Amino acid sequence: MINKNTSLRMQSIVFIGFMGVGKTTIGQKVAQKLYRDFVDIDREIEKEFNMPTTEIFKTFGEKVFREKEKSMIDSFSKQQLKIISVGGGAFLQEDIRNICLSNCIVFYLDLSWDYWKERIGLLIDSRPVLQSRTLEEIEELFYTRQEIYSYHHSKVNTNDLDVDEVADFIVDSLKVAWDIYEPLK
Numbered sequence: 001m002i003n004k005n006t007s008l009r010m011q012s013i014v015f016i017g018f019m020g021v022g023k024t025t026i027g028q029k030v031a032q033k034l035y036r037d038f039v040d041i042d043r044e045i046e047k048e049f050n051m052p053t054t055e056i057f058k059t060f061g062e063k064v065f066r067e068k069e070k071s072m073i074d075s076f077s078k079q080q081l082k083i084i085s086v087g088g089g090a091f092l093q094e095d096i097r098n099i100c101l102s103n104c105i106v107f108y109l110d111l112s113w114d115y116w117k118e119r120i121g122l123l124i125d126s127r128p129v130l131q132s133r134t135l136e137e138i139e140e141l142f143y144t145r146q147e148i149y150s151y152h153h154s155k156v157n158t159n160d161l162d163v164d165e166v167a168d169f170i171v172d173s174l175k176v177a178w179d180i181y182e183p184l185k
């Protein structure tokens with residue numbers, strides 16, 4: 001479902017995956033390496049509400065957050081040459097999946113549960129969806145959410161890779177794809 005109207009080289013790249021897999025950190029790094037602008041959808045939503053995500057959830061509720069998430073993604077994914085990291089819950093919405101898959105190259109950052117659970121201390125304060133859940137409930141959510149991440153164009157498993165290694169792998173694989181599908185004359 002790659003967009004046939006836009007050159008592959010011009011298409012924006014979207015990172016998806018469960019909370020904390022590294023979409024924001026790796027997205028930023030890939031943007032630097034490709035000299036592109038980076039857009040973090042959570043950050044854009046926070047700027048618009050002028051409050052952190054946890055406060056948006058508390059004050060306005062998840063539904064309002066999800067509506068804003070959809071409109072932000074709709075507008076950014078139509079722009080070219082961006083590197084876009086979406087929140088881990090964005091692909092719950094079929095409309096968002098369709099928008100991203102038809103306008104952009106969607107990269108799934110995959111991390112196994114055993115690696116992910118070592119990161120929980122880094123995440124719990126800023127991820128409202130994790131708060132008030134037990135580790136067992138988070139594990140269940142982790143596995144249930146895998147289904148929505150099966151909608152992607154490309155995937156990288158980041159177990160045992162640091163941020164630079166993942167970013168280099170992504171940049172290299174994009175360059176290979178661009179050269180194969182759109183060889184420079």
Ligand SMILES: Nc1ncnc2c1ncn2[C@@H]1O[C@H](COP(=O)(O)OP(=O)(O)O)[C@@H](O)[C@H]1O
Pocket residue numbers: 017018019020021022023024025026085119122158161162163166
């Ligand atoms: N490949 C990696 N190896 C180790 N730590 C990582 C890696 N990628 C991200 N992190 C760390 O995990 C935490 C969550 O990363 P973040 O980019 O915010 O994830 P996401 O945007 O997917 O929720 C951060 O503290 C970040 O430094």
Ligand SMILES: O=C(O)C1=C[C@@H](OP(=O)(O)O)[C@@H](O)[C@H](O)C1
Pocket residue numbers: 017018019020023024042053086087088089090126127128129
């Ligand atoms: O998975 C989710 O439902 C969410 C993930 C978060 O983004 P990250 O995946 O960047 O943590 C953020 O959008 C919000 O807290 C909800």
Ligand SMILES: [Mg+2]
Pocket residue numbers: 023024025040042085086087
């Ligand atoms: Mg993020």
